Amino acid sequence: xxxxxxxxxxxxxxxxxxxxYNEREMLPETNKQLGALLSMMITNHVxxxxxxxxxxxxxxxxxxxxxxxxxxxxxxIVNGVKLAGNSGxxxxxxxxxxxxxxxxxVMITIDADLQDDIHAIPTMIDKYREGCDIVYGVRxxxxxxxxxxxxxxxxxxxxxxYLGAKSIYNHAxxxxxxxxxxxxxxxxRERNLFLRGIVPLIGYRSEQIYYERKERLAGKSKYSFAxxxxxxxxxxxxxxxxxxxxxxxxxxxFIFIAICILVYVLHAYFRGNTMPGWSxxxxxxxxxxxxxxxxxxxxxxxxxxxYLEVKDRPRYVIEKELK
Ligand code: UDP
Ligand code: MG
Numbered sequence: 153x154x155x156x157x158x159x160x161x162x163x164x165x166x167x168x169x170x171x172x173y174n175e176r177e178m179l180p181e182t183n184k185q186l187g188a189l190l191s192m193m194i195t196n197h198v199x200x201x202x203x204x205x206x207x208x209x210x211x212x213x214x215x216x217x218x219x220x221x222x223x224x225x226x227x228x229i230v231n232g233v234k235l236a237g238n239s240g241x242x243x244x245x246x247x248x249x250x251x252x253x254x255x256x257x258v259m260i261t262i263d264a265d266l267q268d269d270i271h272a273i274p275t276m277i278d279k280y281r282e283g284c285d286i287v288y289g290v291r292x293x294x295x296x297x298x299x300x301x302x303x304x305x306x307x308x309x310x311x312x313x314y315l316g317a318k319s320i321y322n323h324a325x326x327x328x329x330x331x332x333x334x335x336x337x338x339x340x341r342e343r344n345l346f347l348r349g350i351v352p353l354i355g356y357r358s359e360q361i362y363y364e365r366k367e368r369l370a371g372k373s374k375y376s377f378a379x380x381x382x383x384x385x386x387x388x389x390x391x392x393x394x395x396x397x398x399x400x401x402x403x404x405x406f407i408f409i410a411i412c413i414l415v416y417v418l419h420a421y422f423r424g425n426t427m428p429g430w431s432x433x434x435x436x437x438x439x440x441x442x443x444x445x446x447x448x449x450x451x452x453x454x455x456x457x458x459y460l461e462v463k464d465r466p467r468y469v470i471e472k473e474l475k
Contacts, residue, residue: 163197163198163199163200164199164200164256164257164258164277164280164281165199165200165202165203165255165256165257165258166190166193166199166200166203166204166256166257166258166259166260166277167203167204167205167206167248167252167255167256167258167259167260168186168190168203168204168205168206168259168260168261168262168273169206169208169245169248169249169252169259169260169261169262170182170186170205170206170207170208170248170261170262170263170264171208171210171241171244171245171248171261171263171264172207172208172209172210172212172216172220172244172264173209173210173211173212173216173238173241173244173374174212174213174214174216174371174374175212175214175216175264175265175371175374176212176214176215176216176219176371177370177371178264178265178266178368178369178370178371179207179216179219179220179223179264180219181266181369181370182264182265182266183205183219183223183230185266185270186205186262186270187205187223187227187229187230189270189271189273190203190204190205190229191229193273193274193277194229198274198277199277200257202255203229203256204229204230204231204252204255204256205229205230205231206231206232206233206248206251206252207220207223207230207231207232207233207264208232208233208235208244208245208247208248209232209233209234209235210235210238210239210240210241210243210244211235211236211237211238211239217232217234217472220232220234220474221474224474230474231473231474231475232472232473232474233247233248233251233470233472233473233474234470234471234472234473235247235468235469235470235471236468236469236470236471237469239467239468241325241374241375242325242345242346242347243345243467243468244468245261245325245347246338246345246347246467246468247467247468247470248261249261249329249334249337249338250338251473252334253331253334253335253338256331257330257331258277258280258328258329258330258331259328259329259330259331259334260273260276260326260327260328260329261325261326261327261329262325262326263324263325263326265368265369265370265371266366266368266369267296267365267366267367267368268289268324268326268363268365268366269289269363269364269365269366271363272289272326272361272363275361276289276328276361277328279328279359279361280328280330283357284328284330284356284357284358284359285329285330285332285333285354285356285357285358286327286328286329286330286333286351286354286356286357286358286359287327287328287358287359287360287361288320288323288326288327288351288358288359288360288361289323289324289326289327289360289361289363290320290321290322290323290360290361290362290363291322291323291324291362291363291364291365292322292362292363292364292365293364293365294322294365295365296365296366296367297365300377301380304380304384308384308387309321309322311384311388312349312387312388312391315388315391315392315394315395316391316392316394317349317387317388317391317392318349318352318353319348319349319352319387320348320352320360323348323360324348325347325348326363327351329351330356332356333351333354333356336354336356337350337351337354340353341464342390342461343460343461343463343464343465343467344386344389344390344457344460344461345390345467346386346387346390346391348387349387349390349391385453389453389454389457390457393454395450396450396451396454399446399447399450399451402443402447403447406440406443
């Protein structure tokens with residue numbers, strides 16, 4: 153890293169990567185604030201004048217791309233990428249990083265809704281200049297999130313921790329990565345990308361900085377409850393095979409219980425006081441049936457993932473690029 157900084161340029165070229173899905177209401181304000189910040193940092197010689205903002209339009213249907221084109225015409229610091237369909241937040245980030253790493257020394261991903269504090273960006277750059285390859289933006293509180301979101305997120309982090317994935321508590325996707333960290337990240341060729349879990353695996357020097365997470369200024373959250381649930385399931389099943397083992401262990405427990413019941417039944421039989429056990433029969437039928445289905449569902453989830461990986465499809469398709 154030191155080499156790159158000394159030889160290439162004195163000031164790093166920074167690319168801000170902003171995924172946008174139906175963010176028409178938010179984008180003018182976002183562009184104003186990010187543009188001002190980037191210009192200020194360029195003027196103050198914190199970053200190189202070749203630094204850019206890259207908006208990644210994740211298949212928006214509300215005219216977001218038109219806005220991005222307008223910003224690009226008005227200002228040379230704005231670039232844009234339009235994905236051909238809605239590939240999801242994580243894939244939009246990967247698309248942006250893949251393009252940006254060709255030009256940038258350092259990249260920061262930030263959501264379009266400015267819930268993350270953009271004033272943390274200069275601090276992130278300072279950490280980079282001190283030699284960090286990855287700087288995580290961590291929310292110091294979740295006051296601005298709804299009760300449901302806060303608690304579902306907490307449960308999710310706990311489950312992830314229990315399952316052994318090294319994700320960082322209260323860190324979303326507001327993060328600085330150096331060029332070599334991004335290159336390393338892109339070597340993880342899996343389709344089911346869960347950046348929060350993968351980035352800590354890279355292992356370069358990293359640090360965390362704290363900021364207050366704000367409320368969304370305009371527009372609605374693009375993560376519906378269903379999307380959040382999908383995201384969490386993806387996160388867990390992409391990182392851990394523990395659920396399969398859990399099923400296996402549960403199976404052992406069931407067999408043990410069955411043996412106990414068998415002993416009881418034989419005992420009752422030989423003492424001659426068997427009763428017509430319709431209720432217990434029907435109950436266990438449903439219970440075991442349910443367990444089998446749950447088990448099959450979990451196994452199916454992994455098979456589905458293998459299926460997707462084997463197909464080796466591209467993660468996104470770029471329709472247009474503004475440079
Ligand atoms: N986003 C995206 N594709 C999607 C969903 C979301 O690119 O399918 C973007 C969205 O425009 C925003 C960021 O991902 O910039 C985070 O989404 P949001 O703020 O709605 O999520 P929340 O903060 O509510 O978790
Ligand atoms: Mg948000």
